[in-house]
Amino acid sequence: MSSLLFGTATGPDLLRLAAVPAFAWAAYRDIETRRIPNRTWLPLLAVGIIALLWDTVAVTGFVTPTEVPTFERRRFVVQTLLSVGFVAPLGYIFWRIGGFGGADAKAIITLAVAFPVYPTYYVFQSAYPLYEAPLGVFSFTILSNAVVVGLAYPLVLAVRNLPRGEITPAMFIGRPVSVSAVTTEYGRLLETPDGFTRGGLDIDALRMYLQWRGSDLESLRAAPDDHRRTVPTDPNRPGDGAIDEWDTSPETGGSVAAADDPWGAEMFLDAHDAYGTTPEQLREGLAVLADAETEQVWISPGIPFIVPMFVGLVVAVTYGDVLFAVLDAFGLA
Structure with missing residues (x-):
């Protein structure tokens, strides 16, 4: 030896x-x-x-x-x-x-x-x-x-979430954040319009989508119908969704009617593989975040x-x- x-x-x-x-x-x-x-x-x-x-x-x-x-x-x-x-x-x-x-x-x-x-x-x-x-x-x-x-x-997360007084399955795998802060986080949404899910929208994919269509979360919440019914005519490169490389003020060349593609989800995902995100996941996540009455959502930061x-x-x-x-x-x- x-x-x-x-x-x-x-x-x-x-x-x-x-x-x-x-x-x-x-x-x-x-x-x-x-x-x-x-x-x-x-x-x-x-x-x-x-x-x-x-x-x-x-x-x-x-x-x-x-x-x-x-x-x-x-x-x-x-x-x-x-x-x-x-x-x-x-x-x-x-x-x-x-x-x-x-x-x-x-x-x-x-x-x-x-x-x-x-x-x-x-x-x-x-x-x-x-x-x-x-x-x-x-x-x-x-x-x-x-x-x-x-x-x-999961036990550590549950103990940290207990003082908030919210008993929910999400307390073992996630934490609540304000909607305005979602794009400054990593993780996955634990909510859809129908309630709790473990397979919600990946937040990296959300940042990619917003950059692709030349928008931000504040604009989406201010005019959800416009975003739902249109797609960009000259979309941006979406990047990889990393926070430190995300363009928070992208520009786009305009938009046209989305026809049968709400939020332009299929158009975006046909052109870009956003970490395996499906059009349904993207639409459900955007619907949750665009709801003006929603001030807080649960996300799974993962480990x-x-x-x-x-x-x-x-x-x-x-x-x-x-x-x-x-x-x-x-x-x-």
Whole structure:
């Protein structure tokens, strides 16, 4: 095995610590913008590959003879194959079926390469992580911790919403915001004209639509019939709906009657893929927001999966596997 550097960890494990500040920055970006540049993952993936190769050489004795027992060498190989061959493809598969965003999948692949086995860090004569799961695949521990954090999120939202005195299914997955502030938020509407829904209008798609037709939410609420019955003759490029790139005062070349296309929803979505939004979702969301009597709506801000992944990483490096620790405490592991 590699010797300890600075009495703290092996060289590969010290390299892996670069993931902590990188994921902290990615989590912040995901909360603030819901956009994480691709360049975030390539350097971290390179560090992970270097650490993995370094460990492989040290553990397997590929270059020089090693004193690592045969069982430990085989265990390292199996754990690495599980991480790279199972956890990494899992991130890709969930992205392909729409369960994760592209950044989430890249983050999982990066973790699978960087953390195939448990690292060990010595701080004040104590070794961390404190609790190692029997399987020993560290990337899987990070993901299971992330899932535990994600499951706690609805309870946190409900506790925060309780003082408002509104008991509704939306209190577990969303929060109320004023209609005037909707376009400054990320998330999804939890309302249609018929009531609560979990599949409401994506607010990124709303910003794209407003920019496309050269309008804003205030104008839409002031003249909903005009927006419902017309489509722009020279629509703008809608962008990608990001707040920091959204044009709040777009211009358009005029409008014509919408015929059988209320709000111009089909015309907009035929030309632009707005995160899988359907014409019906767009029309229902616009109807809710255009209602002059509506002052507040419920939105689901969601929880960007990078955030629980970051928390899961920090908990994994310090404590270890939360899920297996709980199962062990109940005699189930």
